[in-house]
Structures are given as C-alpha cells and as structure tokens.
Amino acid sequence: AQSVTQLDSHVSVSEGTPVLLRCNYSSSYSPSLFWYVQHPNKGLQLLLKYTSAATLVKGINGFEAEFKKSETSFHLTKPSAHMSDAAEYFCVVSLATSGTYKYIFGTGTRLKVLA
C-alpha cells in the first residue's frame, strides 16, 4: 500500500532563514510525488513534482525537493523564507488503482514565518 507521512504538523521559521518540510512515503514502486501549497481560504497550488527524472526537483517561488529512494523521503526546502510563504503545505503521492491514479494527501504542514 502507498501512503505519505508529513512528519511535522507545524513549522515556524524566521524570515530569511531556511525552510525544511519533511515528507516520507511508502510505495511498492517508484511513485510520482508532489508538493502543493494552500494559502488561507484558497485552492491548492502545485509547487513541484517528481516523476522519476532528476531526483532534485526545482519548483516555483524558490522551493525545491529531493527524492531519496533509500530514505523514502521527499523533503521540501527553501533557502530563505519569506513572509508570503506562510501557508499549509501538502505532500502527495499518486496511487495506482484500477487503471487510473488517485492522489493520497499527507496531513499537511502549517508553515509560520516570523518577522
């Protein structure tokens, strides 16, 4: 069975410091993995995705994530946090099921950025 675990429900960082949001997955094969961001009262926006090409994936707004098969991890990072990064972040694994795929969402990590 495939699943995804976000290890921190809340993360607080100071503006200008690095961001690390952790995600581990379990899968019987090499999965497609995604990070989405949800700002308050908004829909979900794709930050980046991994689809078995390069293991280091660059996304929008300076975010990147590294796929590490040996650690079954897909952590999201950003070198320098900005106030506008405050939001909820979801790690997603794409699950194969009966001729199609569906998303399995992690429980989310709420990022707080302190001035």
Place this chain on the structure above:
Amino acid sequence: DSGVTQTPKHLITATGQRVTLRCSPRSGDLSVYWYQQSLDQGLQFLIQYYNGEERAKGNILERFSAQQFPDLHSELNLSSLELGDSALYFCASSVGLAGADTQYFGPGTRLTVL
C-alpha cells in the same frame, strides 16, 4: 489562476437539504476529481471522472453522487445533508489518467450546513 472554476463559492443550507456543486475543468483536461477538506478528516478524495465515465471512487458517502457531462463539466450532488458535511469541496482536473499528470485545483466551494 489554475483555470478550474467552481460555483458557488459559498453555500449555506440546512440539514436534510440537497445541494449541487459545479466544476468546469481546464480547457483540454478530460479528468475531473472531487475532494472534501474538513478539519477532522483533512483532504479526502471522493471520486474521479474521465471523459464522462466514473474511474475511481474514494471515501464518498452514498448520499453523495457526481457526474461528468459531455462538455466535461462536472457536478457533485450532496443530499440529506448533515452537520458533518460542512467542509470545503474542491474540484481538480488533469489531462488524462497518468500517475504523473498534475492535478489543477479550483478555488473550492465552502459548504455550511446549519
């Protein structure tokens, strides 16, 4: 703007009532997905349609149903509403059925059941 539109943005109704949520996918996308987001359950996949046919079901209650029309827009029908159905309902669309296909999310419909 993802290109996915949802109406209405907000819906307030009473227990026992029935409502219909509407979604228009991005131009060219054949797959439509419905999700429910609540504080206690998080983001839950409800159902997927591809080119008018149901392809996958998630945690969708029997009181809920959906369909995708020939013009590819989709509707989610919620009936015999209960207080616990209050949530944010998202629609998403993707090009096809591949695991690597990105799902693009609409802004959501916030349903409040009183």
